[in-house]
Amino acid sequence: MDQNTRFLTETVLRISGVDPRKCMKCGKCSGTCPNYDAMEYHPHQFVSMVENGLIEQLMNSNAVYLCLGCMACVERCPRHVAPGKLVGALAQLKLRKQDGNHKGGNDIAAMADEKVPQQLLMAAMRKYRK
Amino acid sequence: MKKIKARALSLLADGTVKRVLGWERGEDAFDCSPALFENEAEMERFVYGTCAGANLSKYCVKMGKAEGKTLVILKPCDTLSFRQLLHEHRVERDAFYIIGAGCTGMMDENGLLAKCAACKGKEFAVYDEIIDTEECRLPTGTEKRMEQVEKLENMTAQERFAFWQGELSRCIRCNACRNVCPACTCIKCVFDNPGSGVQSKAPVTDFEENMFHIIRAYHVAGRCTDCGECSRVCPQGIPLHLINRKLIKDMNELYGDYQAGLGDNERTPLTSFTKEDAEPGIIHERGNG
Amino acid sequence: MIYSYYPGCTLKDRARQLDLYARASAAALGLELKELTQWQCCGAVYPAASDDIASRLSAVRALMNTEEKKLVTMCSACHHVLKRTNFDWKQDATFRTRATNYLQPEVPYDGSVEVVHFLELLRDEIGFDELKKKVVNPLTGRKIGAFYGCLLLRPSKVLSFDDPENPTIMENFIRALGAEPVSYPYRNECCGAYVAMEDQKSAQTQVERALNSAVAAGCEELITACPLCMYNLVENATVHRLPVKYFTELLAEALGVKEA
């Protein structure tokens, strides 16, 4: 593992509070994930890939934005691993990089129709840009 | 005081109790010492007031063996000591008629007693009846109680050492602290027992007083109700209660809040444990080294 | 009883009914909801990173500005963020210190406020049996399903709202109003709202699963406590459709204060 990868891995583990070594690779998270089919990488892969330092690969995938944040995997994980927290942390890490914004403020406004609740707009602001 | 005295007299008269354990008036207003009264005439000398600081629980250990019931008057904090003695089977509940006496804080010639400045409250842990007409004017001082202990904890080890060296070097081994302590009820103290290997009549080495006070504090740990009698009676004015309070503070912090004399004869912090207890190394992580 | 009340930004705009009917119902039930004098957005999402202090500051401010013992929330999302932030405040000393340093409050927040959802208030303070007695227009004959979504229930250790896998609070609420609650398996799954803007198809998949499950179980209408679910269940429905109402509207209706 090179320096950068090690740093990224440690950061992800620190800010997510997840210990991937607790995982017993049962696949419960991916069995329960409601948006499994849309995501390029699946919850159990996040755990295993972070442990193996495949951080960049995950950060460059659409999967970090397709997680619904519903915490079903967090709640149901029998090993207290909480894969969803890893996904969230990776999305954060991506934002913190230079040019890490997924969408600008204007893009977000443009996507919204008049019925979109404020909460959702605010959430998008938080999730997609610095 | 009048109510208590009247009640005591009537209990003596109707034969409910054979004697009264209380206080008698001495030479001056502050001189108010424990005394035993067996009839109405003797009861003339009975007093209860702001100078009745002495905790009568300890006297109950001996008194419990006497024929018939003894009336004992206990202040709220004294009842903790009595109850602890009950837990340890050192007194029989049936041998006593307990009047819980309201207390507004006790004084001596130097003002409010140290134990009253850190009053533990107005509740009675054990009683037959309560005679408590005056409102307690003292704030219960639980928050302030550990103030001095904390001050010591925040000193450097060298400062602490100097402090205790200064204090303990004055000890004359008069055993007043031991004799008054309601938790020190051993039939024979280890320090008096030739078989114990630590017996000492006169100090042979410099160390023996330290050993005495450390071991005494340790032996009463978890059983000491913090009644403060040890410091009150020390002729040298050594703040011995600060040693006991340190142990109480540690036990509360590490093993959960505990007050000796309350509860239903549960185990003390030193006769119980949890699997998750702190390791002894924790003391190295706290305060000044 | 007086409770501090945190409405949240959405309730001032797109989800006015949720707020309106809540106030009307509360008044009818003798509960005083005292809106915080000062509040900002709750932060909208609970941050994914434990070192993200800033996103939680406005929630802390709301907690600091709470005058009563309990802070009542109506919107699932606000409830989620406020309750979790409050939990962090009690559990996480680093967060506490850093947030206090940021905010420099005159009086430090002591963590004593309890964040409660209006539904919890109805269940724990009024009681559903009592509520039943106050119903003026029982909603007899209506088959209503509750859509809990994710934000109210998870993580269950922090929110401790109801059994996360088999919740019953909204069913009991519906029953108290005289209607027939219909329980269905997908009531505690996600509506997908958070990705609605990123990928509408994903959101539609979730909505369809939920509605399909509700219809199969015999629901004729749905209630929710969440503006996000409301938006999504209505706007992103594809095959199946059901009328969706805020739970407060249903309450106002049963208490006879809807038109007021």
Place this chain on the structure above:
Amino acid sequence: MSVSNTGWTPKIVAFCCNWCSYAGADLAGSGRMQYPADVKIIRVPCSCRVNPLFILRAFERGADGVIICGCHPGDCHYTSGNYYARRRMTMLFSLLDYLGIERGRTRVEWVSAAEGAKFAKTMNEFVETVYTLGENRKLRDIRCRK
């Protein structure tokens, strides 16, 4: 380490429980793991047999450090002895610390029968700590009349 220029060597008493730590010490021996001769072991059935009196007595008689070793919590031969010992020693050592005695002179360590290496390592560390603290004057001097 154990022979100094001034000729002073620390006196260290180690109380070891019969079932784990004493066996651990034996294992350190059969593994020929060196630790200073300043350490002298007293065998007790269980760490809960160690009376504070013994420890103070040791200090009184000139010990410079006292260490108590027992089975790991949960592994006590008598099921609960070391749990009691843990509380007792925590309280006693905290009190000594409160009286201004150097913390490094007392220690509790859990050493299993399989941990010969840990035993040797612990003893080396402990001797070094006591060595840097120097002779134990405080406990002997605390009452010294000025």
Place this chain on the structure above:
Amino acid sequence: MPKIGVFVCWCGSNIAGTVDVEAVSEAMKTVPGVVFSTNYQYMCSAAGQKMIADAIHEYHLDGIVVASCSPRMHENTFRKTAQAAGLNPYMVEIANIREQCSWIHKDKEEGTRKAIVLAKAAVAKLLHNQPLQAGTSAVTKRCLVIGGGIAGIQTALDVANAGYEVDIVEQRPTIGGRMAQLDKTFPTLDCSACILTPKMVEAAQNEKIRIISYAKVEKVEGFVGNFRATIRKKARFIDENKCTGCSLCMQKCPSKKGRDEFNMEMNNRPAIYIPFAQAIPNVAVIDPEQCIKLKSGKCGLCEKVCSAGAINYQQKDELLEREYGAIVVATGFRPMDPSPLNELGYAENKDVITSLELERLMNAAGPTKGTLLRPSDLKHPREIVFIQCVGSRCDENTNRGKPYCSKICCMYTAKHAMLIRDKYPDTNVHVFYIDVRTPGKNFDEFYRRAVEQYGVDYIKGMVGKVAREGDKLMVRGSDLINNRQVEIAADLVVLATAIEPDPSARSIGTMLTASMDTNDFFTEAHAKLRPVESPTAGIFLSGVAQGPKDVPETVAQASAAASKVIGLLAKDHLVTNPCVALSDELLCNGCSQCEKVCPYGAITYENREVRGPGVREVRRVARVNPAVCQGCGACTVTCPSGAMDLKGFTNQQIMAEVDAICL
């Protein structure tokens, strides 16, 4: 002053290499009390021992110190030597100058100095030694077995066949336990009842075995060899001696709403019932919660139809007091309630069942008479999903289940899958698994047969959600090998729920002071070398009470426990360790602190007349039962007055050692 001899061993060059043994034995001659001191190449050899024996005789020694290897090595050897030479064996002390001296030091001068100190410490201690006598206690030659499942039955049979009396106390109305509920057993597919019921009958017919059913142990006092138990035999409202088990009452009973516990409450049973046809004792029992007569005084139908006159509505609980030498814990298990994992829909769907419920559904004596029908609509399920590890292997922080592997689920799931595919080839069977664990004789072969021969679909992954949709159960789970999420429309879902100790185990453990782990399984005296004994002497472990096990392992362990029991009961007397606590009644305050810390309940208090110099009064004083005390010493430190001391490690002995080391 006692006369002491010191014997310094060279241990070849092991000691003599780093310790000047001559210097040590010379130095010891100057120590007060030492009248003889020598050294020799191998003290433990026959010649060395003779040297010791001769010196004991010649110098009339009162005690000896052997400076040699660790006492863990040869303390016993030298004690025997001393005893043979007429010295009390506890007048021997060992100075460990090998493991704790010569082997860890290189400098000979330093090693020698330390060896002298260690030898002096041993002499100092020895000067305070007292001759000790190992006591004895009698053994009651009867065994109590708590739990009448296969574990308890097997232990009872083995002990009884060795000629000792055994009582089996079973909380349910019949023995048989969980195994009686099973349909078939893996990996041989024997019919469970066919192999169990003969053993039940054998137990009932064995004249040494007494079966006390519908009863629980309420109190146990005493110690190894001498336990006294109080057993509450619950009122069954039937005279056990009269009831013939004809079951006529069951047919006539008008109350039919009792839940049938034997069939995992999947059907109803009458208020008066016999749990199953082969029950032992084959005697009815009345459920007081359901019986109309007991609740309202009306009815009494069973009494009318019982030609044996066995019904007795007035029957009361009965308390039995029995004495035992040994107690075997065979309390078994129950399946965990899967409610914490409600995403699997157990609480809401009748067709989500546990594996034990499936056993009953497949059993000819079960609620469906052995035809596999699903509970909700009694239709044949065509698509069945099994989910493994439900509630097993969970992290403690999740509150979702147990941290351990339940061990038997992989195999019984394979069994179920195989049996279903065999009997109903048109039914598809899927198994979601994390790992398939098959360490056992013919186990993996069995699992492979399920896959290869019977075409069971094993899916590596876990189920995230079970949702009813119409009359189907939609099972969504991961298929990790194929990297996809699957959804199966199932008719029946079977949860391989974790097993947990029977809830009665905790209170029994407390009663027996037998230690348990955090999961409420009993702990063994040594995980490897004493796996069927509790650390508490006289308590033995049989079956799942100690940890998850399958039937053959349970039977093996049950027999192992029996052999330990027989070993104990075969003795007329037990020799007790003399190094036990002793209370000086003149010093005892009667404060009960020691009683609280004693892990064995060896200390009791009694009011006794105490006599001493100037003392003659009745006091409350501690008494140590030397047969129960194990000699840990916890009491000695908690005693403020120093009344409690430990023989062999007295305060004076240890302080003498401290002094010798420090001075």
